[in-house]
Amino acid sequence: MRLVVDGVGRVYGANRALEDIRLEISGGEFVCVVGASGSGKSTLLALIAGLDRPSEGVITLDGAPVTGPGPERGLVFQTGALHPWRTVEKNVAFGLELLPLSRAERKARVSWYLREVGLEGLEKRLPKELSGGQRQRVAIARALACEPSVLLLDEPFGALDCQTKDDMQVFLRRVWKDTGTTVVMVTHDVEEAVFLGQRVTVLASHPGRVAAELPVALPDERDLPLKREPEFLKLRAAVDDLVRAHR
């Protein structure tokens, strides 16, 4: 798997949201994109998802240009955007229902992903009966069930309280390891980006462009206490400074 963002720009009327973005992401990577508001980080994710088209440049997945949305690029929004009339299991089944799969096969896949995200027992619940964290777990399972080449996360934990957010970060690391999915996550939370990513891309604002790319030289096994370690804090401070400098 190889996702390439090659010289991508996006202009809305007289406003330039993105300028000459260049990114290369290989299979299995976990990349976090941080930036202040106005850095166009959500626009970039929408372009990769195919929900919007670049004004300049091209985005390719394994050499094929992205021309529209598709299940090989799964997306999770901050709100979850669950199908509110569908139960948890039917939400996860949404993408699978569009494929020629037997009912048994579909059920088996849905229950595998529900177990993976820790929602077994809640299959029949409606989204309105779930907590914010549970809703995001459903949204992630729904995207993963389509076996995407890359999972795109747009501030997925931005609306959660701090403790739930911490839990979800540990959860996401685990799911990433279990499934081997490539993850591109956009966030304004620098601590989150450093804790989760193998690599952090800092975007500058007005217009959005790549300001810096930093490897995250932290152990592969990460748990919450890592956030108090000096090497974590140092890296976090460095990224913080970069984001502030390029506001």
Next chain:
Amino acid sequence: MTAVLEEGRKGAPLPRRRPARPVPALLRLGTPVPPRTRWVLRGVSLAVPLALWWLVSATGAVQPEFLPTPAATWSAGVEMAASGQLWDDLWASTGRILWGFGIAVAISVPLGLLMGAYQGAHAALEPLVGMLRYLPASAFIPLLVIWLGIGESSKIALLVIGVVFFNTLMTADAVKTVPAELRQVSATLGARQGEILRKVVVPYAVPGALDAIRVNFAVAWNLVVVAELIAAESGLGYRIARSGRFLQSDKIFAVLIVIGLIGLAIDVLLRVLRDRVGRWQP
């Protein structure tokens, strides 16, 4: 502004108002009322007009030709029910509603879906439908009689005209409430345009469309009576017009009450249905 502010001070302390006096629940904005009070109020809302009616009519303050007593109205109603007349009229009116409202729904729901889901369809249809909606349906009666005669079809056509434009626009509004993120995320899960329409837009819009149907069903009930005032041999509106010619205001009152009760029953039914269908809503 003032010299005090320029010196960097805020000025004299802000005056405070005295604390508000406690207000009983009944007068507090948006506060639930105890269930017993609620039932009492519901009873009062029916009992007071009934008592006033009884008072004004039974004391002879108003002549019975103008205002029949509740008792006279009741016996007129019982008499009409016993002779079978009431049921014939009820059935005639209901049949017209089922046809007229049914046709209006069959046209307006797909049209509203189209307008709500596709901005092109909205641009093409909104000016026309928006204007036609303002033409009073009853103004079409002479035209409908010229075009269709005084038979059933002109009455059904009046219902269709009176309902179809409103219901189209209200359905379109319900469809437009589908969040963009929900459509987008469905596309990233592999859904094509037609699948998004079928599996996302339509289910999301169903409760709102039912709301529109509930509101416009009341309009249909109003219009069927109007239609029958013109030319008919049966129906609740016809019964009112005929009773009027013979100064039988007790019969008019009885029919009006029947219409009101049926309307209430249908409203409750549609509301229960809508709450069941929309139970996923937060």
